[in-house]
Amino acid sequence: MPSPKLSTLAVQSGPRRHAHDALTGAVSLTSTYSFENTAELRRYFDGDLEREEYGRYGNPTVRGVEQKIAALDGAEACALFGSGMAAVTTSLLAVLKAGDHAVLTSDCYRRTRQFVGTFLKKLGVDSTLVEPGDFDALERAITPKTKLIVSESPTNPYLRVADLVKLAEVKSKHRGVLLFIDSTFATPVNQRPLELGADLCLHSATKYLGGHNDLLAGSVSGRAGLVQAIADLRGVLGGVLDPHSAYLLGRGLKTLPLRVRQHNANALAVAQWLEKQPAVQRVWYPGLESHPDHATARAQMSGFGGVVTFEVKGGIEAGSRLVDACRLARIAPSLGGVETLIEQPALMSFYELTTEQRLAIGIKDELIRLAVGVEDVDNIVGDLTRALDAAQSGGAR
Ligand SMILES: *Cc1c(COP(=O)(O)O)cnc(C)c1O
Numbered sequence: 001m002p003s004p005k006l007s008t009l010a011v012q013s014g015p016r017r018h019a020h021d022a023l024t025g026a027v028s029l030t031s032t033y034s035f036e037n038t039a040e041l042r043r044y045f046d047g048d049l050e051r052e053e054y055g056r057y058g059n060p061t062v063r064g065v066e067q068k069i070a071a072l073d074g075a076e077a078c079a080l081f082g083s084g085m086a087a088v089t090t091s092l093l094a095v096l097k098a099g100d101h102a103v104l105t106s107d108c109y110r111r112t113r114q115f116v117g118t119f120l121k122k123l124g125v126d127s128t129l130v131e132p133g134d135f136d137a138l139e140r141a142i143t144p145k146t147k148l149i150v151s152e153s154p155t156n157p158y159l160r161v162a163d164l165v166k167l168a169e170v171k172s173k174h175r176g177v178l179l180f181i182d183s184t185f186a187t188p189v190n191q192r193p194l195e196l197g198a199d200l201c202l203h204s205a206t207k208y209l210g211g212h213n214d215l216l217a218g219s220v221s222g223r224a225g226l227v228q229a230i231a232d233l234r235g236v237l238g239g240v241l242d243p244h245s246a247y248l249l250g251r252g253l254k255t256l257p258l259r260v261r262q263h264n265a266n267a268l269a270v271a272q273w274l275e276k277q278p279a280v281q282r283v284w285y286p287g288l289e290s291h292p293d294h295a296t297a298r299a300q301m302s303g304f305g306g307v308v309t310f311e312v313k314g315g316i317e318a319g320s321r322l323v324d325a326c327r328l329a330r331i332a333p334s335l336g337g338v339e340t341l342i343e344q345p346a347l348m349s350f351y352e353l354t355t356e357q358r359l360a361i362g363i364k365d366e367l368i369r370l371a372v373g374v375e376d377v378d379n380i381v382g383d384l385t386r387a388l389d390a391a392q393s394g395g396a397r
Pocket residue numbers: 083084085086109152182184185204205206207216217218
């Protein structure tokens with residue numbers, strides 16, 4: 001038999017036997033675990049007995065899903081958290097200590113940059129931001145104190161693709177430096193950071209892994225010892241995943257390859273269609289030849305994901321008319337669920353900034369971010385056709 005492929009792992013990996021011979025695993029709703037007697041307790045603490053102790057240190061439902069994600073990521077181990085940010089913050093706190101230094105690519109997830117730039121700074125961890133793709137700047141930024149390179153691919157909202165092989169080459173030239181990749185936008189279906197040389201692979205499981213816009217979760221995968229150190233700190237900081245959400249996540253993961261293939265196909269078709277529309281100034285999608293990172297994306301990704309960003313002519317007002325005219329696409333932050341979502345980054349993640357401040361960090365007012373769902377692509381394009389008409393018929397500004 002050939003080794004199990006991703007679609008098989010998505011369905012089959014994780015615990016095989018369940019209580020009462022049920023085909024699917026139960027939601028283990030318990031905060032704690034009982035011991036038969038003190039002798040059992042002693043055996044457990046002496047390390048002679050593998051079992052659960054207390055909910056903050058482990059839960060069978062959560063562990064089963066961790067096994068599934070580890071299998072999908074091609075990792076020895078995975079740790080799950082109550083959100084993507086709980087996974088980011090706990091991982092970074094586990095790896096870094098006062099006096100250490102981290103390098104981040106400048107288009108990392110905004111809250112990750114905020115956590116490193118302000119919170120870790122208060123704890124005595126310095127950091128340097130480098131432009132993605134500027135490997136000279138990356139080399140220059142690395143000092144003997146550098147312990148971690150943090151990057152993300154593809155990024156929000158321009159879907160920039162970091163060359164993970166080159167990043168791994170740089171990090172392996174420096175002893176003791178780890179490479180941490182936020183691969184949320186790609187999923188294990190489209191991109192394999194650990195196989196390309198990363199040490200830790202992060203997903204906001206809130207997005208594609210869960211896939212149904214009904215839960216918050218985060219995962220980090222990597223070598224067993226490293227993930228165990230992170231899971232140990234999780235037991236202290238407390239950012240655990242609730243078993244209900246873990247169950248939903250495990251359920252969603254079974255169809256991950258199926259869904260991601262549809263997201264990929266729909267988004268590529270929508271991006272190609274948008275590129276032909278006169279009312280659209282520019283389309284950002286790594287699957288388009290016009291995208292600056294198309295070659296890198298083709299080399300390291302097997303699909304280009306479900307997010308498409310575009311610039312609509314007529315600025316923020318035309319963008320709002322477009323978004324308001326959508327019926328199928330709903331106005332909401334987030335991505336990765338089966339539902340198509342649309343938003344103007346200038347009015348969502350960056351609302352509190354002025355146009356000038358937004359431009360300084362590269363966020364144009366005319367940007368629209370579309371998280372393409374798995375609905376029929378003709379209906380998605382139909383919705384956008386009407387919405388683009390509405391955007392342009394709103395009159396000159
Ligand atoms: C959403 C997101 C996060 C944070 O995840 P939460 O589950 O919202 O905490 C981190 N990185 C990326 C790329 C994301 O899109």
